[in-house]
Amino acid sequence: MITSQLPTSDTSPAANDNGPSITPSFSPLYQQIKGMILNSLRLGEWKPGEAIPSEMDLAIRFRVSQGTVRKAIDDLAAEHLLVRRQGKGTFVATHAEQQVQFRFLKLVPNSGNPGSEGPAHRDIVQCRRSSASADIARALALRTGDAVLQARRVLSFVGTPAILEDIWLPAAPFKGLTAERLTNYQGPMYALFETEFNMRMVRAEEKIRAEPATQGQAELLKIAQGTPLLSVERTAYTYKDVPMELRRGYYRTDTHYYHNRLS
Amino acid sequence: MITSQLPTSDTSPAANDNGPSITPSFSPLYQQIKGMILNSLRLGEWKPGEAIPSEMDLAIRFRVSQGTVRKAIDDLAAEHLLVRRQGKGTFVATHAEQQVQFRFLKLVPNSGNPGSEGPAHRDIVQCRRSSASADIARALALRTGDAVLQARRVLSFVGTPAILEDIWLPAAPFKGLTAERLTNYQGPMYALFETEFNMRMVRAEEKIRAEPATQGQAELLKIAQGTPLLSVERTAYTYKDVPMELRRGYYRTDTHYYHNRLS
DNA sequence: CAGTGGTCTAGACCACTGG
DNA sequence: CAGTGGTCTAGACCACTGC
Numbered sequence: 001m002i003t004s005q006l007p008t009s010d011t012s013p014a015a016n017d018n019g020p021s022i023t024p025s026f027s028p029l030y031q032q033i034k035g036m037i038l039n040s041l042r043l044g045e046w047k048p049g050e051a052i053p054s055e056m057d058l059a060i061r062f063r064v065s066q067g068t069v070r071k072a073i074d075d076l077a078a079e080h081l082l083v084r085r086q087g088k089g090t091f092v093a094t095h096a097e098q099q100v101q102f103r104f105l106k107l108v109p110n111s112g113n114p115g116s117e118g119p120a121h122r123d124i125v126q127c128r129r130s131s132a133s134a135d136i137a138r139a140l141a142l143r144t145g146d147a148v149l150q151a152r153r154v155l156s157f158v159g160t161p162a163i164l165e166d167i168w169l170p171a172a173p174f175k176g177l178t179a180e181r182l183t184n185y186q187g188p189m190y191a192l193f194e195t196e197f198n199m200r201m202v203r204a205e206e207k208i209r210a211e212p213a214t215q216g217q218a219e220l221l222k223i224a225q226g227t228p229l230l231s232v233e234r235t236a237y238t239y240k241d242v243p244m245e246l247r248r249g250y251y252r253t254d255t256h257y258y259h260n261r262l263s
Numbered sequence: 264m265i266t267s268q269l270p271t272s273d274t275s276p277a278a279n280d281n282g283p284s285i286t287p288s289f290s291p292l293y294q295q296i297k298g299m300i301l302n303s304l305r306l307g308e309w310k311p312g313e314a315i316p317s318e319m320d321l322a323i324r325f326r327v328s329q330g331t332v333r334k335a336i337d338d339l340a341a342e343h344l345l346v347r348r349q350g351k352g353t354f355v356a357t358h359a360e361q362q363v364q365f366r367f368l369k370l371v372p373n374s375g376n377p378g379s380e381g382p383a384h385r386d387i388v389q390c391r392r393s394s395a396s397a398d399i400a401r402a403l404a405l406r407t408g409d410a411v412l413q414a415r416r417v418l419s420f421v422g423t424p425a426i427l428e429d430i431w432l433p434a435a436p437f438k439g440l441t442a443e444r445l446t447n448y449q450g451p452m453y454a455l456f457e458t459e460f461n462m463r464m465v466r467a468e469e470k471i472r473a474e475p476a477t478q479g480q481a482e483l484l485k486i487a488q489g490t491p492l493l494s495v496e497r498t499a500y501t502y503k504d505v506p507m508e509l510r511r512g513y514y515r516t517d518t519h520y521y522h523n524r525l526s
Numbered sequence: 527c528a529g530t531g532g533t534c535t536a537g538a539c540c541a542c543t544g545g
Numbered sequence: 546c547a548g549t550g551g552t553c554t555a556g557a558c559c560a561c562t563g564c
Contacts, residue, residue, distance in 0.1 A: 026560075028533055054549060065535045070550085078341070080526055086550050087542035104525045203526040209516035210473035210491035228473035228491035231516075234525075253472035260523055262367050262497075263343055263466040289541075291552055317530060328554045333531090349531045350561035 033062055033072040041081065041092060041200075042239040048094035048194045052082065055090075081202060081239075095201065096191035104190070104204055104236070107163065107251055108259045117157045125220065126152040127179035129171060136168050139235055139246040147171035151182060154220055161221045162256055168246040173199055190236075199244060204236040208258070217250055230258055296325055296335040304344065304355060304463075305502040311357035311457045315345065318353075344465060344502075358464065359454035367453070367467055367499070370426065370514055371522045380420045388483065389415040390442035392434060399431050402498055402509040410434035414445060417483055424484045425519055431509040436462055453499075462507060467499040471521070480513055493521055 037052070046052045055073065059066045073090055076082045080103075083091045095103065101115070108114045130150050137144045148168050155163040167189075169177070174197055185192045193199045209231045218225040230251040238244045251258065300315070309315045318336065322329040336353055339345045343366075346354045358366065364378070371377045393413050400407045411431050418426040430452075432440070437460055448455045456462045472494045481488040493514040501507045514521065 028559095030533075056549090067536085068534060071533085073550095084550065085543085087544080087548080089543095089549060106525075203524070206523040206525065208471065208493065208521040208523060210493045210514075211516075212491050226489075228475050230471065230473045230493075251473075253474075258471040260469045260471060261466070262369075262469065291540095293552075319530090330555085331553060334552085336531095347531065348562085350529080350563080352530060352562095 029064055030068045030071040030075075033058075033064065033069055034075055036062065037072060037076060038081075038239060044198055046092050047198075048092045048200055049096060051089040051091050079202075093200075094191065094194060095188045096194065101188055104201070104234070106259050107256045109157070109256050114259075120163075121156040121159075122183070123154040123156065123161075124151065124179050124183045125154060126150070127177075127182060132168070136246060139243060140168065140170050141243050142170055149174055149177055151179070153182070157256075160255065162252045164217055164220050164250045166248045170244065173197060173244070200238055201236045201244065202238055204234050207233045209233075211250075213250070221250070221252060223252065227252075229253070232258070292327055293331050293334040293338070296321075296327065296332055297338055299325065300335060300339060301344075301502060307461055309355050310461070311355045311463055312359060314352040314354050342465075356463075357454065357457060358451045359457065364451055367464070367497070369522050370519045372420070372519050377522075383426075384419040384422075385446070386417040386419065386424075387414060387442050387446045388417060389413070390440075390445060395431070399509060402506060403431065403433050404506050405433055412437055412440055414442070416445070420519075423518065425515045427480055427483050427513045429511045433507065436460060436507065463501055464499040464507065465501055467497050470496045472496075474513075476513070484513070484515060486515065490515075492516070495521070 037058075040046060040052075052058070053061070055066050055069050058069045058073075062069065073082060073084070077084050077090070080093050083093050085091060095101070109117055128150055130148060131145045132140065132142050132148045134144045136142075136148060137146060140148070142148070147170075149171050151165075151167045151169075153165050153167070154161050155165070174193075177197070181192070181196070182189070190201045193201065210228050211231045212226045213221065213223060213229050215225050217229065218227065221229075230249075230253050232247075232249040232251060234245075234247040234249065235243050236245040236247065300321075303309060303315075315321070316324070318329050318332050321332045321336075325332065336345060336347070340347050340353070343356050346356050348354065358364070372380055391413055393411060394408045395403065395405050395411045397407045399405075399411060400409060403411070405411070410433075412434050414428075414430045414432075416428050416430070417424050418428070437456075440460070444455070444459070445452070453464045456464065473491050474494045475489045476484065476486060476492050478488050480492065481490065484492075493512075493516050495510075495512040495514060497508075497510040497512065498506050499508040499510065
């Protein structure tokens with residue numbers, strides 16, 4: 001049995017400095033297990049869509065009871081990092097599944113259900129390599145001038161353009177990403193990131209504002225200049241809260257609305 | 264012990280019709296316990312801010328093990344209906360606490376933290392009794408023409424108006440609500456609903472759009488007509504998913520932004 | 527110190543999946 | 546049918562709160 005604070009490399013938030021510190025200085029077993037599973041996920045031991053070992057296997061591996069492993073997995077499932085399927089196993093969450101496709105896209109048609117319009121038509125307007133400006137660098141935890149990839153695309157539903165997006169990615173982890181790859185790939189962009197670059201987006205933060213369309217935006221979205229657009233600035237994070245994408249989206253909200261659930 | 268499907272009056276979603284039906288037709292014990300706790304909450308057996316009985320007490324009352332009660336409470340705590348406090352007890356969640364004040368208001372100043380501007384100044388512009396139009400009635404699960412209360416207010420931060428809100432409430436549950444009461448009450452409106460009308464808002468759904476300010480909106484917010492505003496239409500629900508409030512908010516987003524976390 | 531929630535265990539049995 | 550996750554129990558012990 002793991003008797004006390006295991007040397008779990010980097011398991012719990014705020015490492016255990018057992019001196020006379022102010023930090024919690026106590027981390028339950030299941031939190032340590034959680035950290036170890038998280039590490040395996042980050043290191044790609046189990047890939048998105050794959051099953052992780054059964055609860056019993058993990059309990060044996062970590063020398064704890066099944067209940068403790070269970071609690072760790074419960075947490076990770078609540079954070080949508082894992083998905084439980086009764087009778088089948090526990091799987092690494094992925095953006096590639098039909099059911100959770102566009103999990104981070106909260107734009108819903110005024111009439112009809114999410115996704116009732118079928119898959120969006122995607123138009124890659126631009127995809128180039130550049131160097132990070134100060135604000136882009138800050139958002140991606142880079143230094144000003146570091147290499148980034150920048151893409152611009154238009155998403156259309158039933159023929160009418162509804163979303164204009166500018167996307168910035170750190171160049172290093174996404175080396176080899178091209179406009180062709182973006183254009184040809186079927187399915188969500190985040191699924192491509194998973195399969196091609198072993199980079200999984202885990203959570204995101206959005207800052208939403210109402211702004212008048214600039215001339216350039218208006219042309220691409222085929223609306224009048226000055227039309228109010230929903231400006232959605234998203235920072236997406238991979239495991240361990242590392243920022244991996246900055247995305248500035250401009251949504252038409254005459255035919256759609258941004259849906260949010262508060263609880 | 265509760266051996267099988269107890270007559271739990273109305274416990275689980277989708278009542279147990281034990282005929283040859285398509286519904287799950289199996290509800291674990293902890294779900295039934297959850298439903299019973301939910302009923303007590305709805306009926307006001309324990310009021311917002313108060314402690315509910317200890318896990319052991321509830322286990323004895325329901326004739327189940329502590330672990331089963333624990334799982335039920337875990338669920339309710341995850342939905343923010345209850346709040347656990349180690350060493351003290353489990354409490355009915357409330358909108359009246361400093362920490363979670365304005366839990367449903369996601370507007371953050373461009374510079375600074377949420378709440379760093381101090382409490383908002385509230386200005387009740389209007390508060391009257393009227394009859395529900397078709398769309399208001401639909402949102403509140405009323406019939407067209409039913410009595411509703413309608414209020415309009417302006418929220419200002421550090422002197423500048425930032426939010427204009429139109430609020431509709433069913434008249435019956437909120438009988439006696441006046442402009443004076445709204446004006447004089449210190450703290451979130453939802454806290455007033457709890458203490459004065461025993462009505463707790465549990466969750467909400469929002470539809471967000473970008474819209475140009477009408478002349479009336481522009482005057483109240485002291486901005487130019489046509490300025491893009493964030494339009495936030497919120498339906499708030501009390502226990503058992505009963506809609507209890509419709510709110511149309513118009514946010515300035517030059518000094519603030521709407522913050523959302525995706526996970 | 528007693529009372530509360532939080533962790534951990536070990537074991538039994540159930541529900542679901544797929545071969 | 547075996548293997549998986551899901552439920553439930555009973556009991557031990559720990560951490561936190563307040564008297």
